[in-house]
Amino acid sequence: MTKALESLDRSRSLSELNPRIGEKVQIETRAPRTRYSVQLLGYRENGSMMVSAPKNAAVNAGAQVTVRLMTGNFICAFSARILKIQTTPFGYWHLEYPKETEIRRIRSHTRVPVNLLVSVDEFEQGKGLRHDWPVSAYCTDISLSGACIDASVALGKQGDKLFITTRFSVAGVDQIILTPALLRSVTPQEGSVSKVVSHGLEFLDMDDDTHLILAGFVYQQFLIETGNLEILGV
Structure with missing residues (x-):
């Protein structure tokens, strides 16, 4: 397969990527190593990123997770700490706003x-x-x-x-x-x-x-x- 992802010369902030509310987000916990599919609920630059809480996730506030999301023709990945886990009025997590992100562009003619x-x-x-x-x-x-x-x-x-x-x-x-x-x-x-x-x-x-x-x-x-x-x- 030809190289399908192109690394960008510089990192972009989450606000520059401007992901849409409701976008699918993948959360990967480290202990135990598990992947969850959640939704982006919102974010505030230099504040936090809010996502829906995955069901039956055995993880506590303070844990480090890997976050991946796709917006447009970019895949964004970064590490973050779970700042707060809320259960009411519905389940959601506050994640640490990323200082650095790894951004890769999907090539248009990927084989x-x-x-x-x-x-x-x-x-x-x-x-x-x-x-x-x-x-x-x-x-x-x-x-x-x-x-x-x-x-x-x-x-x-x-x-x-x-x-x-x-x-x-x-x-x-x-x-x-x-x-x-x-x-x-x-x-x-x-x-x-x-x-x-x-x-x-x-x-x-x-x-x-x-x-x-x-x-x-x-x-x-x-x-x-x-x-x-x-x-x-x-």
């Missing part, structure tokens, strides 16, 4: 590793190199702009157009996408036990609904890879 079964078909009937369409193959990485697909045979030559169909789950809901793609590269893998040909594909003319579904899947897989899936509560 994420996957293992998806895909069906590859010719773009125009009778114009391809093969006559046994559709061909089953495996997608090994994917982004919003393209994918890498491995097959036991060459699916075409550079510049050919193909149709790609695959199924995956986004937030527990099965989705099927069908999109045209341009074959950018065809590379036989050396040293494989069985014949494997890798194909670099660029997605073409993707409609808005398909693009939205794909964006949700890539974003979800990215969070799994970086250990931040709980931030979205998926």
Whole structure:
């Protein structure tokens, strides 16, 4: 996977990031080591940060925790002390306002590793190199702009157009996408036990609904890879 997170040259304060009230926040306690998904209730610069209290959390005021949240295309992480635990009129925590935060930007064309079964078909009937369409193959990485697909045979030559169909789950809901793609590269893998040909594909003319579904899947897989899936509560 290409590097998906970019470190920023300088740290940003929480107020500069301006997270929205209601954003998902991940709290990680150290003893016992547990992760909780909570909501941001508010914050005051140089004061405190207020989050909803996680259920059944075995932690006391004064404990150090790691806080992660996502706002826009940034992931923010910092250490904080629990200043106060309130139980009335509802459960919430006051966390120490961070003096320093680690900020990373999510790159717009992040490629994420996957293992998806895909069906590859010719773009125009009778114009391809093969006559046994559709061909089953495996997608090994994917982004919003393209994918890498491995097959036991060459699916075409550079510049050919193909149709790609695959199924995956986004937030527990099965989705099927069908999109045209341009074959950018065809590379036989050396040293494989069985014949494997890798194909670099660029997605073409993707409609808005398909693009939205794909964006949700890539974003979800990215969070799994970086250990931040709980931030979205998926």
